[in-house]
Every structure is written in structure tokens, then in C-alpha cells.
Amino acid sequence: MKAAIDCPSGYVCIYPEINFGGQPWVRRAVDGSVKDLPTAIRDRGSSIRNNSDRTARVYEKRNHSGRHVCVTRSGGSLHDLRGYNLNDQTRSLKINRNDCGCPSPTPPSRRPIRTQQSAPPGKHHRAGLISARS
Numbered sequence: 001m002k003a004a005i006d007c008p009s010g011y012v013c014i015y016p017e018i019n020f021g022g023q024p025w026v027r028r029a030v031d032g033s034v035k036d037l038p039t040a041i042r043d044r045g046s047s048i049r050n051n052s053d054r055t056a057r058v059y060e061k062r063n064h065s066g067r068h069v070c071v072t073r074s075g076g077s078l079h080d081l082r083g084y085n086l087n088d089q090t091r092s093l094k095i096n097r098n099d100c101g102c103p104s105p106t107p108p109s110r111r112p113i114r115t116q117q118s119a120p121p122g123k124h125h126r127a128g129l130i131s132a133r134s
Contacts, residue, residue, distance in 0.1 A: 004021060005024055007024060011051055012052055014041050014058065018082070019047060029056070037092060045090030046081050047077070050071040050074075052073060054095050055096060056070070056094070056095050057070045058093055059091055059094065060091055068086075
């Protein structure tokens, strides 16, 4: 069995085989996101290692859309994307400082609008949410 190729410090690496096998495609985290991965790894990623101080999200479609997985910073890794239904379906990469589990900021057109309901004198106001979608 061949030894896995290490992912350098400060980089996100996407491997074409499970368990970090094969020649990885590497990206310096400081260079930011990629809306459409290069053909060398597009729709070929099977495992991911993140040795940067940022989080890395790999998406199944261009422009950071569709299903995705988030790989935590500082040594986070996923050795097999089959369990996420993303094996050989890597299409775009988002690198940022948002923690995994924290959603990206919602576009203004979809952001809930916070309202206050009127209350009779002496009663407390209750805040409610109204969806901006109509």
C-alpha cells in the first residue's frame, strides 16, 4: 500500500481516492474559494484534508451550490466522501472563517424580517419573525 501524500500546512487538499490516496489537488487557503474546480479534480474528489486555519466546504455543484460537506480547520479531514453522497461529485470549494455548522450569511431577499407586535399598555412586546419570501 502506498503512503498518502501529505497536505502541506496552510492548504486544503482534495484527493481523487478514498483514504487520501492518489495525487491531491491542493489550494492555499489564503487564495480563497473556487467557484468551479479545475478538471484535474472536478467530479473526482473522494477525500479531503484541511491543514489551514479556515474551514473548507466542498460542494457538488458550481458556484457553491447543492449538497456540501464542511471540513474543520487545523487538520480536519474526511477520508471517504461516499458517506456524504459526494464521492466523485466535487465541483466547487468555499474557504472561509465561518465555523462548520454556522450557515453562510443569508442573502437580504431571504433574510427573515424581525417585527414587533403592538401590545396593550402595561403588556410586554413580543418579537416575531416574518419570512421575506412572498
